[in-house]
Amino acid sequence: MNSGTPRRQVFRLSREQRVAEIMSAARAVFREKGYEDAPLSDIAERANVVEGSIYRYFENKRDLLVKVIEDWYEGMLADYDLQLSGIRGTRNRLRFMIWRHLSTIHDEPALCNLMFQHLRTGRDYSHTAVHELNREYTRRTLDIIKEGMAAGELREDVPLRLIRDMIYGCTEHRTFAYLRGEGDFDPDATADMIADLVLSGLERRRPDTPPAPDLAERLERAVARLERMTGPAAP
Amino acid sequence: MNSGTPRRQVFRLSREQRVAEIMSAARAVFREKGYEDAPLSDIAERANVVEGSIYRYFENKRDLLVKVIEDWYEGMLADYDLQLSGIRGTRNRLRFMIWRHLSTIHDEPALCNLMFQHLRTGRDYSHTAVHELNREYTRRTLDIIKEGMAAGELREDVPLRLIRDMIYGCTEHRTFAYLRGEGDFDPDATADMIADLVLSGLERRRPDTPPAPDLAERLERAVARLERMTGPAAP
DNA sequence: ACCCGTTAATGAACACAATTCATCATCTTG
DNA sequence: CAAGATGATGAATTGTGTTCATTAACGGGT
Numbered sequence: 095m096n097s098g099t100p101r102r103q104v105f106r107l108s109r110e111q112r113v114a115e116i117m118s119a120a121r122a123v124f125r126e127k128g129y130e131d132a133p134l135s136d137i138a139e140r141a142n143v144v145e146g147s148i149y150r151y152f153e154n155k156r157d158l159l160v161k162v163i164e165d166w167y168e169g170m171l172a173d174y175d176l177q178l179s180g181i182r183g184t185r186n187r188l189r190f191m192i193w194r195h196l197s198t199i200h201d202e203p204a205l206c207n208l209m210f211q212h213l214r215t216g217r218d219y220s221h222t223a224v225h226e227l228n229r230e231y232t233r234r235t236l237d238i239i240k241e242g243m244a245a246g247e248l249r250e251d252v253p254l255r256l257i258r259d260m261i262y263g264c265t266e267h268r269t270f271a272y273l274r275g276e277g278d279f280d281p282d283a284t285a286d287m288i289a290d291l292v293l294s295g296l297e298r299r300r301p302d303t304p305p306a307p308d309l310a311e312r313l314e315r316a317v318a319r320l321e322r323m324t325g326p327a328a329p
Numbered sequence: 330m331n332s333g334t335p336r337r338q339v340f341r342l343s344r345e346q347r348v349a350e351i352m353s354a355a356r357a358v359f360r361e362k363g364y365e366d367a368p369l370s371d372i373a374e375r376a377n378v379v380e381g382s383i384y385r386y387f388e389n390k391r392d393l394l395v396k397v398i399e400d401w402y403e404g405m406l407a408d409y410d411l412q413l414s415g416i417r418g419t420r421n422r423l424r425f426m427i428w429r430h431l432s433t434i435h436d437e438p439a440l441c442n443l444m445f446q447h448l449r450t451g452r453d454y455s456h457t458a459v460h461e462l463n464r465e466y467t468r469r470t471l472d473i474i475k476e477g478m479a480a481g482e483l484r485e486d487v488p489l490r491l492i493r494d495m496i497y498g499c500t501e502h503r504t505f506a507y508l509r510g511e512g513d514f515d516p517d518a519t520a521d522m523i524a525d526l527v528l529s530g531l532e533r534r535r536p537d538t539p540p541a542p543d544l545a546e547r548l549e550r551a552v553a554r555l556e557r558m559t560g561p562a563a564p
Numbered sequence: 565a566c567c568c569g570t571t572a573a574t575g576a577a578c579a580c581a582a583t584t585c586a587t588c589a590t591c592t593t594g
Numbered sequence: 595c596a597a598g599a600t601g602a603t604g605a606a607t608t609g610t611g612t613t614c615a616t617t618a619a620c621g622g623g624t
Contacts, residue, residue, distance in 0.1 A: 101588075101589085101603070102603075104588085104589050105590095106602075133580085133581060134581075135580095143602080145582085145583090146583080146602080146603065146604065149582095149583070154583075155583090207450065210450075211450050215505075217509060217510055219509060220509070220511060255503075256522055256526060259499050260499040260523075260526060260527075262502055263498030263503070264498040264499060266498060267494040267497055267498030268490075268494045270449065270450075271455075273450070274450065287487070287488065288491070288495075291492075292495075294529075336574070336618080337573095337575090339573055340619095341618080341620070342572080343572095347572080368609080368610065368611090378573080378574090379575065380574095380610095381573080381576090381612080382572080382573055382574070384613075385572075385573075389612075390610095
């Protein structure tokens with residue numbers, strides 16, 4: 095006996111630790127190489143495990159990917175409400191949500207790519223935990239819209255889902271080139287522009303308010319009088 | 330000699346015909362099974378060819394996919410301008426572009442999926458012919474926006490690209506569930522909603538439109554105070 | 565009609581990666 | 595310390611993209 099290749103040293107870990115090690119390794123390798131170009135052998139090597147061992151903790155490669163994204167999402171949602179609670183006003187709150195999404199894409203382009211092109215497109219996505227987490231991720235946005243509607247600041251004749259699609263669709267479409275590795279973008283400036291564009295579309299027109307000629311005239315005369323009193327406006 | 334398996338009958342075709350047959354078969358199989366789940370053997374079989382033969386006409390599987398999508402796109406763009414030329418008015422023309430995109434997704438969900446998740450996400454996408462064709466596909470939309478701006482109907486303080494991202498991003502985001510095979514959507518109704526939402530955001534405010542509520546209130550109070558200081562306005 | 569160079573097409577072999585499973589190693593408990 | 599339970603291995607399997615040496619059909623010149 096004791097023939098053939100010498101068996102490698104076996105390190106036993108608790109199930110939880112092993113799972114954590116594999117997921118950590120997988121996240122790193124997926125981030126570097128994407129999904130299809132990431133061989134399980136690479137992940138196994140980085141996790142100090144043999145390929146076959148991965149199948150003791152994950153059903154298959156895709157399941158591993160799902161769990162990795164799931165884990166990432168959970169970490170992200172943690173301090174979401176806290177940050178949001180410090181911001182007042184429909185415009186500012188909405189802008190924050192857009193900025194947050196842009197920043198996530200900016201900081202983790204690779205993981206976002208996995209999410210966008212491998213998770214969200216899967217036939218079984220709606221039954222995934224990631225789907226539920228994503229709903230949680232976007233629910234805040236819908237709440238902000240609802241509040242804005244209730245406060246009379248926003249139009250109410252547009253379906254909420256369409257507004258969500260507009261916000262996130264625009265945001266993501268805007269970052270496609272970046273996700274491909276081409277160029278860069280500024281989350282702050284972009285968030286400003288998108289929030290402005292979306293809100294301008296949502297701000298309620300006052301159909302019932304008369305053009306207020308009254309106010310305009312009074313303003314005109316008041317300013318004229320003010321100028322007479324104080325001299326013409328300084329440049 | 331003449332030992333082993335009998336060699337199958339060899340049918341010779343011109344290069345063009347063979348390419349056409351393979352691409353036709355590939356389009357069908359890709360449409361049915363997607364990209365990764367479509368074995369080259371299936372495509373070869375449907376094209377009455379052996380697997381290896383495909384490599385005489387295409388560099389690899391991905392190249393075949395690219396060519397298939399390219400071919401499909403070219404066919405689509407053909408009668409695009411003709412249809413558009415019959416439509417007048419910024420709103421109607423824009424709505425048509427949105428409706429066209431929605432209809433394409435509705436009619437060819439599988440091919441759109443291939444485009445969205447395999448072509449557009451590739452690192453080399455910008456150097457592809459498909460990229461150029463896609464620019465052609467969306468250029469009309471930008472032209473419509475420009476015309477609307479020139480005519481004074483649309484705001485001019487928003488980057489064109491952002492508007493394009495908003496239109497197509499919203500459109501595609503709206504159809505994600507459908508592309509996953511969940512439920513259905515109505516291109517007509519959806520196009521109406523999106524066009525309305527986008528345009529409301531782009532339509533120039535009439536100069537006489539009353540200002541936003543809070544500003545109006547502040548103005549109201551300010552004028553009232555001014556009037557108190559200087560006496561009521563003279564008629 | 566018959567060579568013979570050119571081009572279409574084949575099919576077997578290769579390479580590589582995901583997945584399975586029988587076997588072994590290590591821990592834990594009575 | 596024995597013995598079951600569980601962690602981990604690595605060789606084998608399977609499927610699929612890709613290569614390439616070989617063969618079949620075509621067609622123009624003699």
